[in-house]
Amino acid sequence: MAETLGINVTQSHQTLPEGVKLPIYMDNHATTPLDPRVLKAMMPYLTGIFGNAASRNHSFGWEAEQGVEKAREQIARLIGATAKEIVFTSGATESTNLALKGVAEMYKERGNHIITQVTEHKATLDTCKRLEKSGFRVTFLPVQADGLVDIEDLKNAIITEGPDKTILVSIMYANNEIGVIQPVQAIGKLCHEKGIIFHCDAVQAVGKIPVNVLTDNIDLMSISGHKIYGPKGVGALYVRRRNPRVQLAEQINGGGHERGMRSGTLNVPGIVGLGAACEICQNEMAAEAVRELELRDYLRAKLEKALDYVQVNGNMEHHLPGNLNMSFVYVEGESLLMGINDIAVSSGSACTSATLEPSYVLKALGLGDDVAHSSIRFGLGRFNTKAEVDYVSDKIINVVQHLRDLSPLYEMVKEGIDLSKIEWAAH
Ligand SMILES: *Cc1c(COP(=O)(O)O)cnc(C)c1O
Numbered sequence: 001m002a003e004t005l006g007i008n009v010t011q012s013h014q015t016l017p018e019g020v021k022l023p024i025y026m027d028n029h030a031t032t033p034l035d036p037r038v039l040k041a042m043m044p045y046l047t048g049i050f051g052n053a054a055s056r057n058h059s060f061g062w063e064a065e066q067g068v069e070k071a072r073e074q075i076a077r078l079i080g081a082t083a084k085e086i087v088f089t090s091g092a093t094e095s096t097n098l099a100l101k102g103v104a105e106m107y108k109e110r111g112n113h114i115i116t117q118v119t120e121h122k123a124t125l126d127t128c129k130r131l132e133k134s135g136f137r138v139t140f141l142p143v144q145a146d147g148l149v150d151i152e153d154l155k156n157a158i159i160t161e162g163p164d165k166t167i168l169v170s171i172m173y174a175n176n177e178i179g180v181i182q183p184v185q186a187i188g189k190l191c192h193e194k195g196i197i198f199h200c201d202a203v204q205a206v207g208k209i210p211v212n213v214l215t216d217n218i219d220l221m222s223i224s225g226h227k228i229y230g231p232k233g234v235g236a237l238y239v240r241r242r243n244p245r246v247q248l249a250e251q252i253n254g255g256g257h258e259r260g261m262r263s264g265t266l267n268v269p270g271i272v273g274l275g276a277a278c279e280i281c282q283n284e285m286a287a288e289a290v291r292e293l294e295l296r297d298y299l300r301a302k303l304e305k306a307l308d309y310v311q312v313n314g315n316m317e318h319h320l321p322g323n324l325n326m327s328f329v330y331v332e333g334e335s336l337l338m339g340i341n342d343i344a345v346s347s348g349s350a351c352t353s354a355t356l357e358p359s360y361v362l363k364a365l366g367l368g369d370d371v372a373h374s375s376i377r378f379g380l381g382r383f384n385t386k387a388e389v390d391y392v393s394d395k396i397i398n399v400v401q402h403l404r405d406l407s408p409l410y411e412m413v414k415e416g417i418d419l420s421k422i423e424w425a426a427h
């Protein structure tokens with residue numbers, strides 16, 4: 001299809017800048033490459049140190065356990081927790097399942113009501129839907145046009161008495177599509193005033209911006225290894241032990257590992273990698289955030305200078321440094337992606353059972369289907385360079401201009417025709 005549009009996707013007419021290799025990875029919200037320093041920390045545990053961390057009566061077990069306990073400390077330090085408050089899991093999806101189902105089951109006598117919001121990750125939304133099926137009442141709060149939750153909406157949704165009393169609020173720290181940072185501290189404060197447990201999916205925030213479970217008033221927090229240059233298939237749940245002490249009903253039975261909250265032999269190399277990834281983030285986060293923010297603003301400025309009818313999505317003040325979500329209006333999303341197929345980014349479409357659905361996050365901001373489909377999420381990360389940003393922006397400008405040259409809609413808009421006043425023939 002790209003061929004018929006006259007875009008040569010295999011041979012770029014651009015010359016490759018020094019140090020740029022194709023394809024370019026700019027999708028760091030989906031996953032991040034393993035940092036070589038993390039791999040180095042993991043290697044001994046993939047080879048010689050193979051013990052089971054639960055083996056208490058020999059040195060093989062003790063050595064493995066030492067690696068695990070060091071990682072617990074490294075993670076706790078990054079988020080202002082204590083090591084005992086870290087529960088290891090297979091990733092943030094499991095952490096969130098454990099948090100929400102564990103609280104619902106443990107505190108169901110207290111009340112029946114859970115509050116979340118519509119732009120959460122599917123790990124939260126689908127778990128909430130499952131809880132609805134088993135009899136809980138769930139409120140899915142809307143977001144404002146900038147993607148942020150309105151604290152007043154949250155206040156109004158809280159039920160303080162009766163069988164439908166609110167027991168749990170789950171709102172994410174930073175959104176994985178549009179990068180907006182929710183007012184977590186205020187949400188947590190409100191929850192604590194009302195005696196409600198606050199879970200936060202902080203997968204995109206931890207290691208990228210300062211997160212502190214104490215000052216942010218968070219009771220339960222989901223973390224994932226592979227979003228912070230650690231390995232896949234490992235994550236953690238922070239579980240607060242004081243003010244208030246949070247208890248969870250275990251969701252996986254067998255052996256009582258992780259203080260009874262999550263049974264199963266620990267993934268020692270993965271856990272060691274997660275710990276090492278957290279320590280690197282702790283040391284480098286401040287400088288890296290400045291670097292990514294500069295790249296992000298540079299990318300945005302270049303695109304906005306060269307192209308008309310583009311818009312950024314989501315509040316840009318409360319925003320992750322490495323995220324840019326942009327709509328290229330009057331461009332068909334699929335053709336755009338095909339034209340830039342040597343660049344890995346995400347589109348504003350989600351493939352659900354063979355059909356292309358517009359992103360539910362962008363729709364929640366009020367974007368129309370067409371605009372959502374024409375959107376691109378750039379996820380800048382630790383290994384992206386300015387030369388890559390130059391290549392990506394030049395390529396996008398090229399392809400968008402080309403597609404618009406072929407677009408009758410764009411031509412009409414340029415001629416000053418109001419598209420909303422046109423009556424289209426039914427097809
Ligand atoms: C990736 C992601 C998850 C899921 O994490 P896994 O470790 O892959 O299960 C949850 N929430 C957000 C915001 C994410 O970006």
